[in-house]
Amino acid sequence: AQSVTQLDSQVPVFEEAPVELRCNYSSSVSVYLFWYVQYPNQGLQLLLKYLSGSTLVKGINGFEAEFNKSQTSFHLRKPSVHISDTAEYFCAVSSNFGNEKLTFGTGTRLTIIP
Amino acid sequence: DGGITQSPKYLFRKEGQNVTLSCEQNLNHDAMYWYRQDPGQGLRLIYYSQIVNDFQKGDIAEGYSVSREKKESFPLTVTSAQKNPTAFYLCASSLISGGLYNEQFFGPGTRLTVL
Numbered sequence: 668a669q670s671v672t673q674l675d676s677q678v679p680v681f682e683e684a685p686v687e688l689r690c691n692y693s694s695s696v697s698v699y700l701f702w703y704v705q706y707p708n709q710g711l712q713l714l715l716k717y718l719s720g721s722t723l724v725k726g727i728n729g730f731e732a733e734f735n736k737s738q739t740s741f742h743l744r745k746p747s748v749h750i751s752d753t754a755e756y757f758c759a760v761s762s763n764f765g766n767e768k769l770t771f772g773t774g775t776r777l778t779i780i781p
Numbered sequence: 782d783g784g785i786t787q788s789p790k791y792l793f794r795k796e797g798q799n800v801t802l803s804c805e806q807n808l809n810h811d812a813m814y815w816y817r818q819d820p821g822q823g824l825r826l827i828y829y830s831q832i833v834n835d836f837q838k839g840d841i842a843e844g845y846s847v848s849r850e851k852k853e854s855f856p857l858t859v860t861s862a863q864k865n866p867t868a869f870y871l872c873a874s875s876l877i878s879g880g881l882y883n884e885q886f887f888g889p890g891t892r893l894t895v896l
Contacts, residue, residue: 771824
């Protein structure tokens with residue numbers, strides 16, 4: 668079984684400031700890791716994913732995340748946020764057995780303050 | 782334009798009525814999924830299907846039913862046995878290929894309100 672913990676349910680950040688959204692996972696097997704973004708009343712869009720290789724992965728809209736196996740973390744970062752980044756962000760995990768089932772965290776609502 | 786269509790976007794039903802949510806994809810994806818989203822709880826898997834005429838229960842299947850008669854369609858029925866059906870429902874699909882992970886693509890969602 669696997670699980671995902673997003674400790675911060677809400678994160679307010681001033682415009683142009685950096686942000687880090689935290690994600691920790693638990694799994695007894697190797698995993699794939701994902702960050703999705705959801706704008707109000709819309710579906711989810713993939714921001715970035717870690718499958719293998721370099722532990723620093725870059726995604727769309729200037730976001731990046733670092734896979735840390737020893738700390739079982741996959742934190743999402745952006746050096747300078749914009750008003751348009753206001754959304755809910757979900758971390759998700761899948762086992763790497765070719766089964767595409769995802770387990771999601773509870774989400775972090777990012778609010779950008781002008 | 783390829784993608785996933787969910788209809789309707791908003792749905793209202795009286796308590797005790799069954800209701801069916803539509804999900805159609807033209808991406809030629811093998812697998813399809815239904816998730817339920819509640820505030821502060823993230824997304825939880827209801828049912829998924831990897832091939833036509835076959836489907837498996839997810840984490841919260843009680844009170845729901847599905848069918849997969851066509852590759853492109855995966856309707857979800859919320860039955861009167863579902864104790865708290867008001868939620869945002871998301872459909873997703875993905876390819877299945879041995880040895881490789883395939884991204885799930887999500888539809889725009891249906892917000893169901895039971896009065």
